[in-house]
Amino acid sequence: MRCINTVDAVGHLLCHDITRIVKDVVKDTAFRKGHVVAEEDIPVLLSLGKDHLYVWEKDENMLHENDAAQILYEVCKNEHMHPTPVKEGKIELIADCDGLFRVDVERLDRINEIEEIMIATRHSNTAVKKGDRLLGTRVIPLIIAKEKMQQVKETAGAEPLVSLTPFRPMKAGIVTTGNEVYHGRIKDTFTPVVTEKLSTYGIQVFRQILCDDDQEKITNAILTLKEEGADMILCTGGMSVDPDDRTPGAIKHTGVKIVSYGAPVLPGAMFLLAYFEDGTPVMGLPGCVMYAKASAFDLILPRIAAGFPVTRKEIARMGNGGFCLGCKTCHYPDCGFGKGV
Secondary structure, three states: OEEEEHHHOOOOEEOOOEEEEEOOOEEEEEEOOOOEOOOOHHHHHHHOOOOEEEEEOOOOOEEEHHHHHHHHHHHHOOOOEEEOOOEOOEEEEEEOOOEEEEEOHHHHHHHHOOOOEEEEEOOOOEEEOOOOEEEEEEEOOOEEEHHHHHHHHHHHOOOOOEEEEEOOOEEEEEEEOOHHHHOOOOOOOHHHHHHHHHHOOOEEEEEEEEOOOOHHHHHHHHHHHHHOOOOEEEEEOOOOOOOOOOHHHHHHOOOOEEEEEOOOOEOOOOOEEEEOOOOOEEEEEOOHHHHOOOOHHHHHHHHHHOOOOOOHHHHHHHHOOOEOOOOOOOOOOOOOOOOOO
């Protein structure tokens, strides 16, 4: 940086904030560090007693932080999101719809390994609402080498770094199992919980079928819901290893492909996920879904709602962060549960 006459400062970048003080009236920042001096700024600067300014020297091989932030935005941007105006070298992305936010974490890491560069995002596979902030970008210095920003673009590649996929309109069928509910010995308190969780993603329950612990009846109920056009089928109860619990076997006998019976998540270890050949998901929900604020079901449901098939590998990776601490006051989803992937 160098000191120059204020009248010669047009087009230069300020190296420091300039404060405006009027006794008993105002004290604020008239010009911020990194501001590009314009012709109309000169009289104002002079009125603030600034006959000289410390500025960065112009260099054709360097970029201003605002221009660099624009490049970072370009490698991130995708459908269903919009940028905030650039301010002090920072641009944020805002969600235009409810949906599932995903990040290519490996590419993000490679970009953030480049010195003087930063992109900070929400966790990948996070369910977000319209208007939520998704990420922020900026470079660390006021000016940065064009060559380094070219390295960012090459590292990022042609595909956007992040995505936001709107939740799909879906209808769900529920198979409620268990002699105790079927014969009216106890009230069904499971279905209302599941219905409420589904409604968060705009998923409507179009039919519920009650079954006793007869495996064949459970299998037929699942197939009936499939024939009636269910976009997803959920089976509640009967998911433990108790010999009387027939739901896992009933699901298997429908001909679906079992992705995983069991998940490295507590609560939710006995969760089951399967798919019909056409991609219709079938889920076996353990009893913890009824009383736990968050479980394996809550981690997987947003992905299903956005239309992403969930693989066994993805479920296996949920072990990192999949241990709920059972806090006295639950703050999910504003906590670490399920945030490992």
